Amino acid sequence: MARFTAESTGEQVCQDLSSQIKGSKLLITGVTPGSIGGTAAIHISKYEPALLVLAGRNMQTLQELDETIKSETPSAPTRLLLLDLSSQESVLKAAKEVNSYPETIDIIINSAGVMASPYTLTKDGLELQFGTNHIGHFLFTNIVLEGFLQRAASSIRVVNVSSLGHKRGPVRFDDPGFEDGKCYDKWQAYGQSKTANMLYSVSLAEKLGDKGVQSFSLYPGRILTGIVKHLSTEDFLKAGWKHTDGSINNSPSLAWRTPTQGAARLIVSAYDPTIANRNGSYMVNNEVNNSEAAEYALDPQNAERLWSLSEDLVGQKFFS
Template sequence: MTRYTAQSTSEEVCKDLSGQIQGSRVLITGVTPGSIGGEAALQISRYSPALLILAGRAIETLRAIEDAIKADTPSANTKLLTLDLSSQESIRKAADEVNALPEQIDILINNAGTMAIPYGVTKEGLELQFGTNHIGHFLFTNLVLSKKDLSCGIKVVNVSSLGHKRGPVRFYDYNFQDGKCYDKWQAYGQSKTANMLFSVSLAEKLGDKGVKSFSLYPGRIETGIGRHLKLEEWVKAGWKHEDGSINHDLDLNWRSLSQAAATLIVAAYDPSIEGSNGSYMVNNQVNNGEAADYALDPKNAERLWALSEELVGQKFSY
């Protein structure tokens, strides 16, 4: 099992796993300054990956994180990829761009996400959190995997959350009656559960063909993903005090940005966890005991795969 702890930082983990990082070709979605994905990209870039693809909606934001990486590591080989996970047209265009590269990626970190937002829908009419956090990544990942020689091996990391415990996938009504009975936290929980079930499916369907997949909870951290929450919501949840300061109760598992990004890096590069394909990670450790049963259930995973294929209008058989 992995030798890292909840206190392990990205700096420590990257230094230890430098041999695995060197020469790797990694794509990270949701890469913005001050985000977990941005921090992971910055840390990984210091240890000579052969290619680091930074994917996100806004090219200006991607250029900002690329500039930060180049200022720190001028030799870093970066590529920017415009990817809007709320648009299947954008996803297909981005996947075509990745598949046209002369070298195949070997690590995909599905980090992008949105949390507890007002009701909205994707370009295809799907509830925005489910459509972006899961369906978008499902389509993008499979479009890339279906064009790849899987025998070369690929790792797919799906960033989930403790918030998966707020609810299972609502197979009977994933769109919340088109918003009529919308609960933003249940919707977030549904999407994060879906992230975990996606890793279960990838391990089950493609594990014997060279694909490894892990889902994870990076710990509690305040980043731009919480920008839709008002202070009173943070206080009501017990995450902050009324003056806006963070409640550092140990049970809340607050992490620094570097500590939060560490679990992404461990999931992507640590060879010692590969015998636990499809598992859920917390604080740099495989910890399926911390997952809700419905979020790792193979039957739910298969049902979600079928629903996801229906919602993207394409079947993926390997």
């Protein structure tokens, strides 16, 4: 098996993992054009998956990406799924639809996300970043996994896209909503949601590893995609990402990555068979690197606390 680097592109890793991709049935959330999820979908579509489900909250956007895929690979077996992760009603409907498919999904890549947004509530009254980035994916994925287990399928891999930003904060178990916004910090809220993505992978590995479920979280790299839409010029300057003239700071220390390099990390985490014995781990630069994670983000006790909190917030128990 080839070794992948931080600079590996989606095309390169797909070539190396082509035998794993061929015949696979996968679902990707957050597949807007130009996103890392959308870029991964385009790359994967060229290597003969048996099913490629494109999931997102806007049908027009899904159709645009589908048209892009079909323009390059007319035979790509795509299927579109409406999924608004900020609405538990939408999540339940989408999960039910997936479980009605004649096929069983092999791979779920949870790539959708919101970053550093102003204080907002989801349709269910949860802080937007936590509710979308974690709770929506938690509810959707668990229901799909229940269907998977009922069908006695052999294996499934769940990839949760986290961030270096998880180091901005742990999960606030007693107050994930920041006192109803009174003490809201958009970056701490983002960090909380990205920590939750990692802890969710830890829980899936612990609870369902012996039933054929593998899960990995990952840092896709520092990439300028649509996820930065909430950032102001002041935010970019404060982070050191831009110069005062508005140009991007291309200092090597920032290690900017392209969307295709970010997509490569999703693809490796989804398909690389050599990481199977590291279930629940955190991926950085296309390899398992748990030492790069904040301790609280991989802690089994924190994972269990988050699982219980998440069940309370969706009003449903899973795999108990």
